[in-house]
Amino acid sequence: MKRGVIVENPVLRLVLGTCPTLAVTTVASNAIGMGIAATLVLICSNTVISLLRSIIPDKVRIPAYITVIAGFVSIVQMLVKAFAPALDESLGIYLPLIVVNCIILGRAEMYASKHAPALSALDGLAMGSGFTAALLCMGIIREALGEGTLFGVKLPLLSEGGMMQPILFFSLAPGGFFVFGMLMAAANRLSRKKELPVRNGCGDCPAAATCSLSGHAVTGHSASNHGAAEQGGRNV
Amino acid sequence: MENQNLPKLSVSSSPHAHCGESTAIIMQDVLIALVPAALMAAVYFGWRAVLLMLLCIGSCVLTEYVCRRVMKRPQTVGDFSAAVTGVLLAFNLPPTLNPIYAVLGSVFAIAVVKQMFGGIGMNFVNPALAARIFLLISFPSHMSRWSIPFFYLSANADTDIVSTATPLAQAAAGSGRPSYTDLFIGLHGGCLGETCTLALLIGGMYLLLRRIITPEVPLCFLGTVALTALAAGQNPLVHLLSGGVMLGAIFMATDYTTCPVNRAGKIFYGVGCGLITMTIRLFGSLPEGVSYAIVLMNILTPHIETLTQSSPFGSEVRNSGK
Numbered sequence: 001m002k003r004g005v006i007v008e009n010p011v012l013r014l015v016l017g018t019c020p021t022l023a024v025t026t027v028a029s030n031a032i033g034m035g036i037a038a039t040l041v042l043i044c045s046n047t048v049i050s051l052l053r054s055i056i057p058d059k060v061r062i063p064a065y066i067t068v069i070a071g072f073v074s075i076v077q078m079l080v081k082a083f084a085p086a087l088d089e090s091l092g093i094y095l096p097l098i099v100v101n102c103i104i105l106g107r108a109e110m111y112a113s114k115h116a117p118a119l120s121a122l123d124g125l126a127m128g129s130g131f132t133a134a135l136l137c138m139g140i141i142r143e144a145l146g147e148g149t150l151f152g153v154k155l156p157l158l159s160e161g162g163m164m165q166p167i168l169f170f171s172l173a174p175g176g177f178f179v180f181g182m183l184m185a186a187a188n189r190l191s192r193k194k195e196l197p198v199r200n201g202c203g204d205c206p207a208a209a210t211c212s213l214s215g216h217a218v219t220g221h222s223a224s225n226h227g228a229a230e231q232g233g234r235n236v
Numbered sequence: 237m238e239n240q241n242l243p244k245l246s247v248s249s250s251p252h253a254h255c256g257e258s259t260a261i262i263m264q265d266v267l268i269a270l271v272p273a274a275l276m277a278a279v280y281f282g283w284r285a286v287l288l289m290l291l292c293i294g295s296c297v298l299t300e301y302v303c304r305r306v307m308k309r310p311q312t313v314g315d316f317s318a319a320v321t322g323v324l325l326a327f328n329l330p331p332t333l334n335p336i337y338a339v340l341g342s343v344f345a346i347a348v349v350k351q352m353f354g355g356i357g358m359n360f361v362n363p364a365l366a367a368r369i370f371l372l373i374s375f376p377s378h379m380s381r382w383s384i385p386f387f388y389l390s391a392n393a394d395t396d397i398v399s400t401a402t403p404l405a406q407a408a409a410g411s412g413r414p415s416y417t418d419l420f421i422g423l424h425g426g427c428l429g430e431t432c433t434l435a436l437l438i439g440g441m442y443l444l445l446r447r448i449i450t451p452e453v454p455l456c457f458l459g460t461v462a463l464t465a466l467a468a469g470q471n472p473l474v475h476l477l478s479g480g481v482m483l484g485a486i487f488m489a490t491d492y493t494t495c496p497v498n499r500a501g502k503i504f505y506g507v508g509c510g511l512i513t514m515t516i517r518l519f520g521s522l523p524e525g526v527s528y529a530i531v532l533m534n535i536l537t538p539h540i541e542t543l544t545q546s547s548p549f550g551s552e553v554r555n556s557g558k
């Protein structure tokens with residue numbers, strides 16, 4: 001369970017399902033709705049795919065998984081439409097798009113197709129809560145800073161009469177990416193093992209591939225000879 | 237070197253001679269070059285301008301200090317680069333902005349844009365400009381509330397700020413514009429430091445004479461703006477004298493970290509800045525595009541560097557395909 005939430009958090013550690021993460025987290029309540037809907041689909045589809053894992057032929061497994069997932073997404077969508085029409089309205093296209101959410105297909109492929117139904121359901125629950133937790137964090141931060149509200153309740157500091165206006169930046173796409181990056185850094189920190197990233201001279205720099213300075217030092221430096229480049233370090 | 241106090245043999249690695257130039261000295265020169273424009277901002281926009289400039293400098297320097305402490309990296313407050321960022325950010329703000337937004341912008345500029353990427357020399361875009369864009373996106377109404385110069389002289393200055401449009405907004409709306417003289421000495425609405433072209437040019441000349449900047453980037457930037465305006469059938473002088481083109485071309489686009497090193501790269505970069513600026517001015521929904529133009533070209537800079545890489549003297553000719 002802890003693995004699902006932090007160490008292997010689907011959004012922040014495995015970087016799956018980023019599309020809904022960035023799109024629906026402008027408001028915390030949307031984030032929760034999205035998280036719960038995806039978790040439901042995840043648990044059900046994991047269980048069913050695990051049950052069917054000996055029947056589904058290997059060659060057509062992806063279409064088979066998607067059919068199962070699409071079935072559950074339709075059910076969830078109808079439920080949301082019936083019982084929470086407001087949520088359906090605000091989630092819009094992202095609710096039916098759960099079908100192609102990488103987390104669900106990824107867990108079906110990586111876990112449910114190899115494990116027993118009970119374990120798969122538990123995995124779905126863990127991954128789903130990780131997804132929900134990440135979305136909730138983003139939703140709270142972005143709503144508080146970007147709209148000046150929390151679950152629709154106005155915060156005194158960040159509204160018209162308060163200290164300053166809400167920082168619109170966080171409601172917009174760049175702010176979404178910014179908060180996403182910050183949370184990823186935090187999740188990395190929380191689940192970091194003792195080892196530090198390998199120091200690699202200029203190769204560490206994100207612009208290394210295009211940088212004219214590192215051009216000579218890291219020519220031919222690729223993932224395969226990572227070790228060699230690491231020893232060579234800075235051989236300018 | 238007949239100094240008897242020196243040890244007989246001192247062994248150290250090269251360089252042995254140092255011209256005395258350092259980051260701190262360069263940044264001091266930039267600050268000196270910014271003084272005329274800062275004085276004019278204070279004259280035109282009064283205590284609010286002074287307050288904004290001081291606040292931006294103070295919060296930039298403080299943020300830099302705190303960031304370096306938290307990250308346990310060598311302290312870089314002494315190189316004045318944070319102070320330069322502070323002044324430039326203040327120059328990019330409207331005079332009547334609530335000071336709290338200025339502080340927020342300063343913290344964003346230093347903490348997020350500069351220190352998170354590793355501090356001086358590592359930022360991928362100009363921190364002051366990125367902070368301006370951050371504020372512009374976040375508080376669009378506050379960031380485009382302009383006031384006429386000398387508004388602080390009127391009787392009840394606090395409540396009676398006369399708002400006005402910038403020359404570019406006036407041009408876009410089709411109404412009249414200030415005279416060339418007014419544009420040149422800065423008697424019109426606009427950001428703190430961008431209005432007085434004369435003061436900016438004096439600062440630019442100083443930087444050129446001290447060889448802090450080279451003329452390629454500003455000349456290409458301004459030339460492209462003028463030519464594009466001419467080609468579009470608009471008055472090139474108005475486009476050069478209004479908005480943030482002068483400030484951007486002289487002080488922001490020439491930032492060492494985020495502009496190309498080679499002459500060819502600089503020319504390409506300057507022309508690109510000019511083209512994007514004019515594209516936004518002519519076709520965009522915003523009246524001004526200098527900050528976006530420079531930031532976009534900042535992002536392209538590593539690629540320009542790769543394209544214009546010079547081969548070291550005496551080295552073998554590079555094979556095709558790197």
